[in-house]
Amino acid sequence: MHTVVIGGLTIGGDAPVRVESMLKTPVADVAGCRKELEALRKGGCELVRVAFPTKETAPMLEVLLRDATLPLMADIHFDADLALRALDMGCPSVRINPGNMPKRDLARITATAVASKAVIRIGANSGSLNNKQIEDAQGDRGRALVEAVKEQARLLLDHGFQDIILSAKSTSVRETVVANTLLAQTYPSLPMHVGVTEAGSGMDGLVRSTAGLSLLLAQGIGDTLRVSLTGPSIEEVKAGFSILRALELRMSGVTLISCPTCGRKRVDVAAIVEALRRELDSFPEGLTLAVMGCEVNGPREASHADLGIAGAPKGVVLFRRGEKIAECSSLDISRIVEELKRVLEK
Structure with a gap:
């Protein structure tokens, strides 16, 4: 299996399933981000995604990258220039949707990522599916998610870029499991990030996430995970390790x-x-x-x-x-x- 490395963290292959989270603090609040990152580090978090929404926040992201004690992944949705800016600043990984970017820009992004040895995470969630993808999948939104991710993967693979992490998420446990099971069969060599998006809060959020993640992880599907909860990011990390302990995949903690x-x-x-x-x-x-x-x-x-x-x-x-x-x-x-x-x- 192909492995990728983000800031010294190996993902895929024989590496353990990694537990990640996402900063709830806006990147413009550098002090708040530092505080949250330190709490995540102490809690055992291994990879942190950071929303990078505008060019005005680039100096703040650069400060976090310089001081970070955890590998960071810049989360960018539509702006190719932001992806290039993050890579130029030394961000070890970016999360993008290649389908939202012109092919010319995508070629620049992949070339820059190769030069800087950065990793690109791609993926789709249930809210980003278009009518054609749903129609082609005959209404099966789980299969439509797979087609959406395949479209994105082809764009990167056609540029000869392989340091990819795949992701397909839905609020529905069934759709998430169907999509990730099919993706694992389609791309058995590529690392996968798993999670149930918009899982919610409290017991319902934990149960929904655990149900979906356990069905996947028990099959050996998933190289990194996030428990997406409405609440403090450290609670996502605690829940992630708890799920891995329950499945006897990692015995971190007590x-x-x-x-x-x-x-x-x-x-x-x-x-x-x-x-x-x-x-x-x-x-x-x-x-x-x-x-x-x-x-x-x-x-x-x-x-x-x-x-x-x-x-x-x-x-x-x-x-x-x-x-x-x-x-x-x-x-x-x-x-x-x-x-x-x-x-x-x-």
Whole structure:
């Protein structure tokens, strides 16, 4: 499989599925962008898309490119001059729609990208489909998305440019899955970015994104992902890594599992989980922690956990891989969390 490199970040091939996001702060607000980029960096984000809407914002983008600690991708929709400007400033990747640009300009863009070893991401979403694409696909918007991306890919490939990332997104999970499955079959060697666009906010947004991404990632489709949520960009990154952990594709961070509780519970599982969640940054990468409500099914059901807590008649028991290793007679949540950390250090 063909791989691409954006600012030292390898995408495609045997590289892990990358988690990316997009700045919610306008590029004109350099201080705000810096603050958001730093939060994304600390959260593990690996690639950040930045809207580059006008030539007046070029100096601001140039400052961000100079200071960036994460690879950036300039997002441009219609203006070929902006794409060229971003590449000339040293932006390692741009996102464009080749169909919106004259062929002469596209030749200049691909030539500049080759010279600067930059990557071009192309793609379509359900809102950009035209009537002909939908009619040719006999009303199947998922297939229409594929045709739209193929039109764009041909324009770049005809110019001999191959450092491409493909993308096809819809608000509909079904359309997204159909489009990306067909694209993966059509271009098996090209890296793909996956996501459900305009997924929404809160639980609905998370469920919609997870449903679509899981169906694709479980088939091996997708080399980078974005969970497109209405909310802080760092929440998109957290959700992305959580999905990858659930699918056992990447074990970045700590996996925290807990029982749903029932009438047998002896401890406040929800409160302990929330207390541990605030401490996760202090635990080792790749660790699986379990919080179970009782000793009856606690250690057994969570026997795969590296470390766990289960309610007991006189407090809690701590276990490792299903085996009891310590007890704590207190039901004070802070004491339980401290005991867990002490056992982990030991």
